[in-house]
Structures are given as structure tokens and as C-alpha cells.
Amino acid sequence: MSQINRTVIATDSGLPSQSSDRSLASTSRLGARGLQLLSWLAPVLLVIIWESLAQVGWVSPQVLPAPSKVIRTAFKLATTGTLLNDLGVSLLRAAAGFAIGTAVGAGLGILVGFSRIAEAAIDRSVQMIRAIPFLAALPLVIVWLGVGEAEKIFLVALGVTFPIYINTVLGIRQVDPKLLELGRVQGLGSLQLIRRIILPGALPSILTGVRYALATAWLALVVAETIGAQSGIGFLAMDAREFLRTDVIILTIVIYALIGIAADGIARLLERRLLAWHPNYGAAR
Structure with a gap:
């Protein structure tokens, strides 16, 4: 019996297929904390790229100021x-x-x-x-x-x-x-x-x-x-x-x-x- 047929039969009978087993296994290895960290990966990378482009002058501070500038502004407004x-x-x-x-x-x-x-x-x-x-x-x-x-x-x-x-x-x-x-x-x-x-x-x-x-x-x-x-x-x-x-x-x-x-x-x-x-x-x- 082919792999496709075995997967379909397992799915139709309510049993987990091999692909779903692998997905569940990988999810369990990551754990809840790992998934949380993974969800923040894209925003953190975006901020790093944004800061790098601003620091080398490829992005005008009048158009899009660097994240470090925004953080300093937040601190200043918070202290006042x-x-x-x-x-x-x-x-x-x-x-x-x-x-x-x-x-x-x-x-x-x-x-x-x-x-x-x-x-x-x-x-x-x-x-x-x-x-x-x-x-x-x-x-x-x-x-x-x-x-x-x-x-x-x-x-x-x-x-x-x-x-x-x-x-x-x-x-x-x-x-x-x-x-x-x-x-x-x-x-x-x-x-x-x-x-x-x-x-x-x-x-x-x-x-x-x-x-x-x-x-x-x-x-x-x-x-x-x-x-x-x-x-x-x-x-x-x-x-x-x-x-x-x-x-x-x-x-x-x-x-x-x-x-x-x-x-x-x-x-x-x-x-x-x-x-x-x-x-x-x-x-x-």
C-alpha cells in the first residue's frame, strides 16, 4: 500500500498520520517557551535591520528615525x-x-x-x-x-x-x-x-x-x-x-x-x- 493511501486511511479513521506525528514531535521539542521566542523572531530582526539602515544613513531620520532615537524619545517623555x-x-x-x-x-x-x-x-x-x-x-x-x-x-x-x-x-x-x-x-x-x-x-x-x-x-x-x-x-x-x-x-x-x-x-x-x-x-x- 502506498504512503499516500496509508496517510488517507489514517486520517479518515481518526488516527494521526506520520506527517502529523512529525509535526507534533517537532512542536513538543520546541516547547511553549520556544514557540514564544520564535514568535518574536521576525519583529526583533525587523528592528535590527531598521536600526542598521538608519545608522549607516540609508534611511533619513526625518522620514523614519532609528529605534534607538524612538527609545530615547520615549524615555524623555516618560520622565516628564x-x-x-x-x-x-x-x-x-x-x-x-x-x-x-x-x-x-x-x-x-x-x-x-x-x-x-x-x-x-x-x-x-x-x-x-x-x-x-x-x-x-x-x-x-x-x-x-x-x-x-x-x-x-x-x-x-x-x-x-x-x-x-x-x-x-x-x-x-x-x-x-x-x-x-x-x-x-x-x-x-x-x-x-x-x-x-x-x-x-x-x-x-x-x-x-x-x-x-x-x-x-x-x-x-x-x-x-x-x-x-x-x-x-x-x-x-x-x-x-x-x-x-x-x-x-x-x-x-x-x-x-x-x-x-x-x-x-x-x-x-x-x-x-x-x-x-x-x-x-x-x-x-
Whole structure:
């Protein structure tokens, strides 16, 4: 029997093929720490190449300052308190908007997920609002709420609502009907079905929505802080643009990237903790 046929038979029968065995063996040799180090290889190489090109003068400092220059700028702004103050303001705005958006998106998602009537009454309107770009809605939001904190938190909440809503509905609708039938046979009531079957089954999709929402929150905040802000990371970038401080602009971009990595790490930690029972999430990732 050929190697291809043996692989197909092993795959169809649910047994691991030789290629998957080799992949698992190589992964186990690397270990979790090795995989983490490998994930940072490309960013570190990029920074090294960037620094080298800047030092030999192949990249203009006015166009793209060296990473060492950006680090010195960060240290200077941190010692004066400017950077930490703006970072704290942006984090508070993002946290407030994320909490509001999550509550609204999860509430609407649960309602639509459990009720076809609610889907008919709500879903089309939600999808229409979701299709409106941030920049198109921004003038109207400014007319409604001005350019204060309410406008910024509202835009963040608006951006967060839709990923949470869509993935909550999807998670509830994807629960296996056979599991629900089994629960009813076992005598579980409606609340027990929700707590023991529907919620655990929908949780992977909901947490995926949380990861998307975290990224969307910062995108919305960047848009919000470019208009009428007097503090925040977005304000710091816009102020630096006026004075052609490309080192500060690069610094704000790096900060957004690092915050995104940290937020995604928190979401992955939640997945590992809340989905420890799930075979695809229980193992270290």
C-alpha cells in the first residue's frame, strides 16, 4: 500500500498520520517557551535591520528615525510625565468604551440568539449601523456629543458592540441541537440548559468576538482622539505631526502595537482559563 493511501486511511479513521506525528514531535521539542521566542523572531530582526539602515544613513531620520532615537524619545517623555499621562487617559477611554460596548453587544446578541422574533426586529438595523464607517459617523457624533470624553467613549463602544454581538449570536446558534435534546432527556430545565450547555458551547465564539473587539476599540479610539482631544496617545501623535516629530509619531504607533499585543495576550489567557475543558483550548497556546 502506498504512503499516500496509508496517510488517507489514517486520517479518515481518526488516527494521526506520520506527517502529523512529525509535526507534533517537532512542536513538543520546541516547547511553549520556544514557540514564544520564535514568535518574536521576525519583529526583533525587523528592528535590527531598521536600526542598521538608519545608522549607516540609508534611511533619513526625518522620514523614519532609528529605534534607538524612538527609545530615547520615549524615555524623555516618560520622565516628564507626558507619556504616562496620555497613555493613562487613552486606557481609561478604551476601558470605558469597551465595557459599555460589551454589555450592549452581549445583551443584543443573547436576545437575538435565543429569539427569532428579536432577530427580525433588531438584526437588520444592527447590520445597517455596522456598515457605517467611523469617519462617516464622526460628524454626527460630534454634533450630538461634542468633542469631549463622551464622544470618544461612544465611538469606542460603537466599534466594540458589533464584534461582540455577531459572535454572541453565532455562538448561541452553533450549539449542537443534539446536546440540547440530550439535556432535555436528562431533565434539565431552561436555565440549566443555558448554564450547562448553551453558554459553554457559545463561549469560544464569544471570546473570539472579544479579541476582535479589543482591536476595534483601539481603532475607534485613534479616530476619536484625532478630533478635539487635549490628551491621549492620539492627541500626542497629532501634536507631533504639527511639529514634524516623526520620532514621537513612531513611538505612538509602537505603543498601539504593544497595547494590542498585551490585549490579545489577556484574551488568550481568558480562553485558556475559561475553556480549560475544551480540547482545542485546554492545552498551552
